[in-house]
Every structure is written in C-alpha cells, then in structure tokens.
Amino acid sequence: MFQRNVMNALRVWANKNDRKPLILRGARQVGKTTAVKEFGKEFDAFLYLNLENRPAQELFNSHDDISDILTAIFLFCNQRKTEGRTLLFIDEVQHSPRAVALLRYFYEELPELYVIAAGSLLESLINKSISFPVGRVEYMALRPCSFAEFLGAVGEEVLGEAVAQVRLPAGLHSKTMQLFNTYTLIGGMPEAVAAFALNKDLVALGDIYEALLTGFIDDIEKYSRNDTMTKVLRLLITSGWKYAAETIRFHGFAGSAYRSREMGEAFRMLEKTMLMELVYPTTSFTVPLLPDYKKSPKLIWLDTGLVNYSARIRKEVFGAADIFDAWRGKIAEHMVAQELLAADNRVSHKRHYWVRDKKGATAEVDFIVQQEGMLVPVEVKSGHNAKLKSLHMFMDSTNHSIAVRVWGNPFSIDDVQTPGGKKFRLYNIPFYYVAGFGGLL
Numbered sequence: 001m002f003q004r005n006v007m008n009a010l011r012v013w014a015n016k017n018d019r020k021p022l023i024l025r026g027a028r029q030v031g032k033t034t035a036v037k038e039f040g041k042e043f044d045a046f047l048y049l050n051l052e053n054r055p056a057q058e059l060f061n062s063h064d065d066i067s068d069i070l071t072a073i074f075l076f077c078n079q080r081k082t083e084g085r086t087l088l089f090i091d092e093v094q095h096s097p098r099a100v101a102l103l104r105y106f107y108e109e110l111p112e113l114y115v116i117a118a119g120s121l122l123e124s125l126i127n128k129s130i131s132f133p134v135g136r137v138e139y140m141a142l143r144p145c146s147f148a149e150f151l152g153a154v155g156e157e158v159l160g161e162a163v164a165q166v167r168l169p170a171g172l173h174s175k176t177m178q179l180f181n182t183y184t185l186i187g188g189m190p191e192a193v194a195a196f197a198l199n200k201d202l203v204a205l206g207d208i209y210e211a212l213l214t215g216f217i218d219d220i221e222k223y224s225r226n227d228t229m230t231k232v233l234r235l236l237i238t239s240g241w242k243y244a245a246e247t248i249r250f251h252g253f254a255g256s257a258y259r260s261r262e263m264g265e266a267f268r269m270l271e272k273t274m275l276m277e278l279v280y281p282t283t284s285f286t287v288p289l290l291p292d293y294k295k296s297p298k299l300i301w302l303d304t305g306l307v308n309y310s311a312r313i314r315k316e317v318f319g320a321a322d323i324f325d326a327w328r329g330k331i332a333e334h335m336v337a338q339e340l341l342a343a344d345n346r347v348s349h350k351r352h353y354w355v356r357d358k359k360g361a362t363a364e365v366d367f368i369v370q371q372e373g374m375l376v377p378v379e380v381k382s383g384h385n386a387k388l389k390s391l392h393m394f395m396d397s398t399n400h401s402i403a404v405r406v407w408g409n410p411f412s413i414d415d416v417q418t419p420g421g422k423k424f425r426l427y428n429i430p431f432y433y434v435a436g437f438g439g440l441l
Contacts, residue, residue, distance in 0.1 A: 001038055002153040002194065004031060006142050009345050010039045013140065014114055021103045021115035021133075023093075025347050026142035027274040027302050028219065029212055031190040032118045035142065036089045043114065044084025047077045051095040060098045066105040070113065087114040094119035104133035120219075120273060139347045141274070144188030144303045146342035146435050147180060153197045154179070166436045173410045173430065180432045184326075184335050185317050187305015188342065202318070209309035213237070216275060223269050232258055232266040240276070240299065241310035245330040245337065247296045276301045277350065279337070282368055282375075283357035285398040289370050291352055298353060300337045307334060322408055323431065324382050332431075333366055333380045336406050339434035340367065354394055363390040369404075371438055378404045385416050385426060392418040402441055404429055411440070 013022055026032050040046030049056045059076055063069045073088065074081055088106075093099050099117075106115045117137075145153065151160030159176065162168045168176060186196055192208050195201075217237050224230040239254040250263035270276055278297035284290050301307050308314045313327050320326040323335065337351055354377060356363035367378040377394045381387070391403055401424040403416075411433065414426040429437050 004035050004149060006035050009140060020107050020138045023137050023139050024116055024118040024142055025139060028120045030142050030144055032142050033091055036116050040087050043087040045079055045082045045086040047073050047088045050091045052092045057096045060096055060102055066109050090117040092119050093117040104136035107136045141345050141347045143342045145190055145193050147183050147432055150183045150193055153193045163432050164436060166433050166439045170410055176432050177408055184304060184323055187303040189303050189305060192305055209306055232262050236266055236270060241307050243299050244301050244307040245334040246299055248299050249296055279351045281355040282352050287373055289375055304335050304338050336380050336434050343435040363393045365390050365394050374400045376402055376404055380406045382407045385414060395424045396420040396422045401425055406431060406434060
C-alpha cells in the first residue's frame with residue numbers, strides 16, 4: 001500500500017459536522033477497496049461487507065429496523081460494539097438495491113456511524129426503479145494514481161510533495177521529466193504502479209494489463225442488455241484504445257458496421273463505469289462553459305498505461321526521447337487529460353476542448369479549464385509561440401489574458417501578442433505540474 005491522495009479527502013469527509021454516507025465511485029481496480037480498508041485503520045471499529053457475498057446481502061433483507069441491521073453486521077463481522085468511532089464499509093453495493101436504499105436510514109437514524117459504500121456498477125442502479133437516497137448521500141470519485149502519487153510509490157516522496165505543491169527547484173527538472181516519461185509508459189493503475197515500485201520490471205507489467213483488460217471484458221455481461229450490445233461493448237474494449245485522444249464518430253466506429261445509435265449507447269454505458277469519457281467540445285469563450293453535444297467528442301480512456309498496452313505502442317512510448325514524439329503527440333495529450341482528472345475527486349467533473357464555431361473552421365484548443373471565472377485554454381504543444389494559432393484565435397475573443405501551454409521544458413511565463421493585437425500571458429507548464437497548475441496562475 002502506498003499513500004493515495006484520497007486519504008486526505010476521506011479525512012475531510014469524516015470530520016464534517018453534517019456528514020452523510022459516502023458513495024465512493026471509480027472504475028474497477030483503481031484502488032477503492034484498498035484505500036477504504038487503509039482508512040479503516042484510523043477508526044476504533046471497522047466493519048467490512050462485500051455484497052458479492054450473498055450472506056452479506058441477506059443482512060439487509062432480514063431486518064426492517066436499521067439498528068437491528070447494524071447489530072447483525074457487528075455479529076457477522078465478529079466484532080463487539082464500541083463507544084468509539086465505527087466505520088462501516090459496504091463494498092460492491094450495487095449487488096443489493098435494498099442496501100443502497102437503506103443508506104438514507106443510516107444517515108437519518110444513526111448519524112454517529114461513519115458509512116462508506118463503493119461499487120463500480122452503481123450507475124446501473126440509478127437508472128432502475130429503486131429507492132435511491134437522493135439528498136441523503138454524498139459522492140467522491142477515485143481515479144488512477146496521479147504523477148505525484150506515482151512518485152511516492154517509487155520512493156520519491158519528497159519530490160512528489162514538491163511537484164504537488166508546484167515548487168520544484170529548476171535543477172530537478174530533467175530528473176522529474178525522466179520520471180514523468182516512465183509514469184506515462186506505466187500509467188496510474190495502482191497494481192501496475194505497485195508492481196513497478198517493487199520490481200522495476202516494465203516487461204512484467206504486461207501480465208497485469210492483460211488481467212485488467214480481461215476483467216473489464218468479463219464484466220460486459222453485467223452492463224449489456226442483449227447479445228448485440230455485448231458484441232458492441234466487446235468491440236469497444238478490445239479495439240477502442242487505438243482511438244485514444246482522437247475525435248470520433250459513432251457510426252461505423254473502428255471500421256465496424258454498427259450504427260450510430262448502437263455505438264452511442266455502448267459508449268455511454270462504458271462511460272457510466274468510468275472506464276472512459278466522451279470529451280465534448282465547447283465553442284464558448286467565457287463562463288459558463290457550455291459543451292456542444294452536437295459536435296464529435298474525443299475519446300479519453302481512464303489510464304494511459306492501458307492505452308499503451310492495448311494499442312501495442314509501449315515500445316514506441318518507451319523509445320521516445322520526448323513524449324511529443326510518441327504516437328503523433330496523442331499520448332502526450334492523453335496523459336495531460338489523465339492528470340487534469342486525477343486532480344479532482346468530484347464525480348461530476350468533466351473535461352472539455354474548444355473548437356471554433358464557424359463552418360469549415362479547423363481551429364481547436366486541446367483543453368479548456370474553468371479557473372476562477374475564466375475559461376483558460378490549455379495547449380499541449382512544443383515549439384515557438386507563433387505556432388499556437390488556435391490558442392491565439394481563442395485569446396482574441398476571450399475576456400481575460402491568461403493561457404497555458406504544456407510542454408517538456410521548465411516552467412516559464414511569456415508575454416505574447418496575437419496577430420490581432422491582443423496581449424496575454426502564456427504560462428509554459430511542464431507536464432509534471434498539470435495536476436496543480438491552477439496554483440501557478
């Protein structure tokens with residue numbers, strides 16, 4: 001077990017005066033169970049239920065009174081009640097709609113009890129006719145490991161703290177970029193990170209990626225409503241990785257004969273499992289950020305290491321002197337997307353990019369990030385400032401003077417003027433600062 005940032009977020013939740021039961025969301029194998037079990041060590045009593053186990057499910061069906069259910073849980077877990085703090089962790093809660101519905105009564109009748117529920121397929125319950133405890137629970141998302149977490153795992157804790165605080169001495173830039181390149185190859189799935197930290201064997205990670213992908217495929221029947229949808233989902237999980245960071249169209253995706261309706265439904269089902277995100281563009285220059293769902297989205301998967309393995313480009317990424325040289329720059333863009341999400345534990349958080357709202361226009365900015373009432377453009381690109389033509393177009397129309405370029409060089413700030421005469425400050429941010437770049441602006 002290495003330190004995850006979610007631990008601090010869990011402590012903040014536990015210290016709230018108006019604390020509600022917490023539903024921890026995240027794709028399979030991102031470390032939800034491990035993190036909560038580690039968090040449970042900070043309590044006087046820790047009750048763990050895995051609802052894949054039918055006897056554990058029956059605990060919620062055999063009693064109507066919530067206090068009786070809690071007594072049964074203590075007995076089931078072979079623990080005595082305590083006067084101290086007790087954490088109840090209900091894992092794989094999606095297997096029991098009744099357990100989900102009863103979360104409201106833990107909140108209303110046993111507010112002194114700390115309750116966390118987790119489940120990779122919880123969204124499948126939200127769409128069904130069950131008593132979901134709206135307003136009686138709160139949510140938190142767990143993502144794959146960020147770069148700062150990766151540094152902690154490989155024994156570079158102090159460096160990781162400096163990166164997280166965006167206060168890295170200039171003399172450590174080259175070392176940090178080399179480590180970031182390794183992180184880009186491995187990705188942030190906790191099992192892969194932990195294995196590399198232990199053995200430093202990149203080749204052996206292939207077995208871990210293969211097992212993860214097999215597990216995702218085996219889960220398909222749990223999402224699918226018919227044989228056709230099963231086939232479409234299998235196509236996405238086996239072939240979709242090759243289109244990471246690409247603008248996609250649903251109709252005929254990956255050279256298939258499937259229609260837009262079938263493919264769109266399959267994508268949205270996978271998106272609910274948090275395996276990927278359809279990143280839609282905006283044409284906005286100012287807040288509010290309004291995504292345009294009529295335009296084509298970009299496909300961003302949950303983890304770049306899985307993309308490298310599934311698309312069979314690990315050797316190319318490993319051999320690249322610069323991340324921009326790997327896979328036409330798409331891996332660099334995908335890695336930035338991953339770091340942008342890793343910094344936010346809101347389930348509702350989405351990423352966006354910008355396109356020019358003009359027929360036949362090709363201007364595009366890689367990402368748009370809302371920061372203190374501004375829509376800040378973020379370009380993932382090396383080279384001279386004059387080549388950032390799309391970013392210049394955006395800055396000509398926005399009402400602020402801040403833009404960001406992510407690159408492999410040290411942090412710097414340039415004063416730039418667009419061809420249209422707009423002056424702005426360009427923050428040149430190294431890859432390792434992406435998760436915390438808001439602290440630099």
